[in-house]
Amino acid sequence: MKKELDLVLAPQVAFDPALLEQELLQQAGLPATHASAYIHKIKRSIDARGRKVQVKVRADVYDQTPDLSSILPTYVYPEVKPNAKRVVIVGAGSAGLFAALRCLELGLKPVILERGKDVRTRRRDLAAINKEHLVNPDSNYCFGEGGAGTYSDGKLYTRSKKRGDVQRVLQILVQHGATPDILFDAHPHIGTNKLPVLIAQIRETILQAGGEIHFNTRVTDFLVENQQIKAAVTASGAVFDGEAVILATGHSARDIYELLHKKGILIEAKPFAMGVRVEHQQSLIDGIQYHCDGDRGNYLPAASYALVQQVAWRGQERGVFSFCMCPGGFIVPSATAPGEVVVNGMSPSRRDSKFANSGIVVAINLEDMDLKQHGALAGLRLQQALEQKACAAAGGTQMAPAQRLHDFVKGKVSASLLETSYQPGLASVDMLEVLPPMIGQRLRGGFQEFGNKMRGYLTNEAQIVGVESRTSSPVRIPRDKETLRHPQIQNLFPCAEGAGYAGGIVSAAMDGERCAEQVALLVQR
Incomplete structure (x- = not known):
């Protein structure tokens, strides 16, 4: 017998393995001591749209252990034959x-x-x-x-x-x-x-x-x-x-x-995106997303977000959007050659850093590139130029140029920067002097709109770190x-x-x- 379950649970149940198993067995009408029962967990997702966070869980509960090869197949890799191509x-x-x-x-x-x-x-x-x-x-x-x-x-x-x-x-x-x-x-x-x-x-x-x-x-x-x-x-x-x-x-x-x-x-040259990393305290993002005071409790994972906005500059709209959001994570240096600064994000499995970071990038279309001079390598040259400029602006090492978020939107150089997860260190810079106007001006508009969508997001207790330029290949x-x-x-x-x-x-x-x-x-x- 298989019982298909779709449940809405409290986080402290959904994210506690023992309590979750107990709840699933109970909902399937089986005792907790049913030794031959098998639980196939299919999907778990957080619903934080209301004031009270809930977790949706889908699972199949079997009263007898089924043939597991159809549920959890094992892939076999045979030894290469001597005449293999x-x-x-x-x-x-x-x-x-x-x-x-x-x-x-x-x-x-x-x-x-x-x-x-x-x-x-x-x-x-x-x-x-x-x-x-x-x-x-x-x-x-x-x-x-x-x-x-x-x-x-x-x-x-x-x-x-x-x-x-x-x-x-x-x-x-x-x-x-x-x-x-x-x-x-x-x-x-x-x-x-x-x-x-x-x-x-x-x-x-x-x-x-x-x-x-x-x-x-x-x-x-x-x-x-x-x-x-x-x-x-x-x-x-x-x-x-x-x-x-x-x-x-x-x-x-x-x-x-x-x-x-x-x-x-x-x-061929292809569209891609470039921008910055924005770093907040994870507790701030938790508070916004989970409608709490920043203490998400012991069960909810570090909150993430996804944002997108069309922003015009000189009459041309481009998408400004979050990319590779890393809750409870770190900003890392991702340059592949001396003389350039590139940042990316990462998170450990526990996502237990006190920082949250995300790429916030602007779409770069083919008409934004100098295709006549550089042809298929136009996007690559644009990347290189921005990464080298970022490196020079921050002092020529792997220190990254940075600015407090609200200062950036207001066009003000930050007198001081915040603590950061970025190990090589930060240098206070006017990021509008580093970023091309087609990126910098659209980012300013994007951050203003994101502040309207997530109250508390646009704050000087957050900072941007540059540059996030390797979102995807600029070449196809x-x-x-x-x-x-x-x-x-x-x-x-x-x-x-x-x-x-x-x-x-x-x-x-x-x-x-x-x-x-x-x-x-x-x-x-």
């Missing part, structure tokens, strides 16, 4: 790792080339950025095993449900060590403190099945013959050949865009909608964020799987 995967982020896992399932041998270090060794370079202001161009918050998602939050929520099987991706993550809660929370999140262990376990799965992963291996060229890609060449001169190349480099691999452009391989590497192959270069599969087709851990993972499936269709004909 090789697939070169450039990048060991979410897309590259999931492409490799799917290749194994389909009988292909994945060969991953990753410019950065393994996930554990990579920590030293992150410490060097934070403490010594030293940026390693090959190992940082963007590059290295696990990609940008590993050390920048680990949020798993995606709207890209038509691009693949979201639940399958989450189940694979659970199989490799993620908490099962990600399978039913409406906005699942692993946490940057737990992701490294999970990423290392995925690596072991790939290696044990016979796949290859090469760290400290930066691709510097591609061998192309008769419009067909044959191999990837690395900085050391090593040549890695394969039946196909999946290009899963992430949105910050600027040298790859430069290489493709130089070789005459078609790339075109591909066929069906085969996912590049229209000009045979056997080249542009993939995920770096090619302009995904925006986060889960959507990138799904795109990696899709590319692997198309490679299999191609090489197994």
Whole structure:
């Protein structure tokens, strides 16, 4: 017997595992001592629209343990056969790792080339950025095993449900060590403190099945013959050949865009977004969202928010919106080269920092870029110019330019700044002198509107930190909608964020799987 339940519960019940189990069994008409009962939790979401916060829980309760293979499937990765076709995967982020896992399932041998270090060794370079202001161009918050998602939050929520099987991706993550809660929370999140262990376990799965992963291996060229890609060449001169190349480099691999452009391989400028990070006290956001005095209690998670507003400047409207909101999190330095300052956000699994931060960014359309001079690289040049200007404005290190929020809206340089989660430190700067007017002026209007939507949000007890410029790739590497192959270069599969087709851990993972499936269709004909 299966009982399908849709309940509205108090937070102290919904977020307490023992009380939740007891409530579900009771609602299903089963005693708490029913030893053979099985609970399949499907979805949990917070409803904070009313004055009293409630939690919606959906679950199936079985009086006897069912066949779990249909509920929690186990994915098997068979050992690569000696004659298996090789697939070169450039990048060991979410897309590259999931492409490799799917290749194994389909009988292909994945060969991953990753410019950065393994996930554990990579920590030293992150410490060097934070403490010594030293940026390693090959190992940082963007590059290295696990990609940008590993050390920048680990949020798993995606709207890209038509691009693949979201639940399958989450189940694979659970199989490799993620908490099962990600399978039913409406906005699942692993946490940057737990992701490294999970990423290392995925690596072991790939290696044990016979796949290859090469760290400290930066691709510097591609061998192309008769419009067909044959191999990837690395900085050391090593040549890695394969039946196909999946290009899963992430949105910050600027040298790859430069290489493709130089070789005459078609790339395109695409819209993206840039702006700042705004940092509040988490208690303030909790108070606004949960209608409380800032003390959310022991059960409710740190509150988040999502904001969007159309703002006009010189007669042209652009979207101003929150991006990668990190409750209970930290702002981190995400530059990939010396002489630039880039900020991003992350949260540990407990989301227990006293700070909340979010990107607040402005949409950049093609007409906002200098396409005549820079062509397909116009957005990339715009990014670089802003990041270098931010670095110079804050003193030429990894210190970031900052301004109190209300001061920014009023056009006043802040006499002092607030305590921050950003370890390299902040410099008080007039951010309107750093940001291009098309961004800065729209941000001012956006913050004013956000203050109307969330009373208390627009305050000088919050500050903006710049610049948030790596929201997505400013370049698209075109591909066929069906085969996912590049229209000009045979056997080249542009993939995920770096090619302009995904925006986060889960959507990138799904795109990696899709590319692997198309490679299999191609090489197994």
